[in-house]
Amino acid sequence: MRQNIIRKTEDELIHDKTFILWCLFPTQELNEFYQDYLKLYPEDEALLLSARNKVRKLRLSTRGTAMTSIEHDVLKNRIQQGIAKRQKRQLFLRISYLAAACILLLILVNLFQQAGISENEMETMPLTAESLQLDQQQTEVELQLANEQTMQVPNNTEIRVDAKGQIQIENKAIHSIAQATPSVAVSQENTLRVPRGRRSFLILPDSSKVWVNAGTILRFPQQFQTDNRTIHVNGEIYLEVKKDPTRPFFVKTSQMDIRVLGTSFCVTAYQEEEAQSVVLKEGLVAVNDRNGTEQKITPDEMLVLSQDQMTVKEVDPYNYISWIDGILQFKERNLGQILDQLSRYYRITFNCPEELESFKCSGKLVLFDDIHQVLNTLKTSLPISYQEKDEVIDIYPTQE
Numbered sequence: 282m283r284q285n286i287i288r289k290t291e292d293e294l295i296h297d298k299t300f301i302l303w304c305l306f307p308t309q310e311l312n313e314f315y316q317d318y319l320k321l322y323p324e325d326e327a328l329l330l331s332a333r334n335k336v337r338k339l340r341l342s343t344r345g346t347a348m349t350s351i352e353h354d355v356l357k358n359r360i361q362q363g364i365a366k367r368q369k370r371q372l373f374l375r376i377s378y379l380a381a382a383c384i385l386l387l388i389l390v391n392l393f394q395q396a397g398i399s400e401n402e403m404e405t406m407p408l409t410a411e412s413l414q415l416d417q418q419q420t421e422v423e424l425q426l427a428n429e430q431t432m433q434v435p436n437n438t439e440i441r442v443d444a445k446g447q448i449q450i451e452n453k454a455i456h457s458i459a460q461a462t463p464s465v466a467v468s469q470e471n472t473l474r475v476p477r478g479r480r481s482f483l484i485l486p487d488s489s490k491v492w493v494n495a496g497t498i499l500r501f502p503q504q505f506q507t508d509n510r511t512i513h514v515n516g517e518i519y520l521e522v523k524k525d526p527t528r529p530f531f532v533k534t535s536q537m538d539i540r541v542l543g544t545s546f547c548v549t550a551y552q553e554e555e556a557q558s559v560v561l562k563e564g565l566v567a568v569n570d571r572n573g574t575e576q577k578i579t580p581d582e583m584l585v586l587s588q589d590q591m592t593v594k595e596v597d598p599y600n601y602i603s604w605i606d607g608i609l610q611f612k613e614r615n616l617g618q619i620l621d622q623l624s625r626y627y628r629i630t631f632n633c634p635e636e637l638e639s640f641k642c643s644g645k646l647v648l649f650d651d652i653h654q655v656l657n658t659l660k661t662s663l664p665i666s667y668q669e670k671d672e673v674i675d676i677y678p679t680q681e
Contacts, residue, residue, distance in 0.1 A: 294332040304336040419476040427469030441484040446503035473499045478628030492519040492605040495625040519547045538569045547602045556587035562598040609646040616640040627652040633676040
């Protein structure tokens with residue numbers, strides 16, 4: 282029995298290329314390997330089965346068409362090639378401490394204080410496009426504390442803020458609030474900046490959980506108010522809000538305010554995009570636009586706000602929150618929309634003809650570390666090819 286087998290979590294398994302190969306194309310050697318795995322970690326049998334079921338459901342299709350046997354073999358070969366020729370992604374460590382948006386935010390805060398505007402009045406002011414801007418040159422996750430200290434945070438690392446405002450990264454305390462000034466701690470805010478190609482996970486002072494997607498800025502207090510819990514976002518987040526009937530939870534974007542008591546939902550609100558949306562998995566939320574119009578949504582509903590118009594439709598929530606599991610699931614989605622998501626996830630630029638952008642497709646993609654493996658999976662089911670040049674990927678129709 283092999284003794285050098287490394288134990289993995291479910292998330293690590295479904296992103297492990299050897300495990301994926303075993304799930305989709307098992308061989309005797311792979312079967313023996315995972316038999317040895319279970320002998321070493323018998324308590325992980327249920328976890329291994331769950332991960333295997335998830336991977337075996339990942340089948341990409343277009344308009345409901347399953348992969349042919351030829352496409353099946355092509356996919357198998359490409360996965361094997363990915364295992365043999367794994368490419369290391371370059372890390373660019375550039376820190377931007379003088380971002381114009383940060384300076385503007387500090388100036389605005391000072392002006393508000395000088396003008397005598399109270400904290401509650403500031404809380405109700407709409408979020409402007411300038412107040413939460415992401416530096417496009419940033420390559421690593423950054424956390425800016427209320428004291429203006431800025432630090433880099435490893436990708437996909439848990440950041441925890443306790444009820445006293447103390448912050449921990451990877452279970453290491455990095456900051457604490459002076460216990461003698463709790464009112465100051467409540468009014469101060471931290472800013473989490475997650476650039477394209479990166480993700481983060483945050484546990485707020487009330488134990489609410491926030492998954493932060495690529496290209497997102499999240500502003501949150503060191504301690505919540507006694508009568509409400511409010512955060513601001515530019516980008517995409519998925520939340521599991523801790524129930525507290527005495528303190529409603531608010532998510533504020535540039536176009537809407539979302540009010541909840543305890544629920545699970547996804548907010549997509551990139552300021553550079555015309556439409557913003559809320560997808561509800563559990564609970565009940567009320568969405569208000571900047572004109573004061575309110576609309577409530579229930580589980581399995583999606584609200585879209587575009588050009589001051591709200592529309593609500595039934596959806597499968599997992600189609601919009603699957604990214605937290607490292608999966609991109611979609612149904613009758615335009616290829617252009619899928620490429621937009623991949624662009625943020627991998628920090629890559631796509632050029633795609635309009636006739637291909639409008640192509641409708643449904644299925645699931647495992648978000649491998651290597652974007653080329655994802656695109657090769659798309660190629661097995663869509664009539665497309667691609668070519669990369671100078672960090673830009675051109676998408677073009679497959680030649681007959």
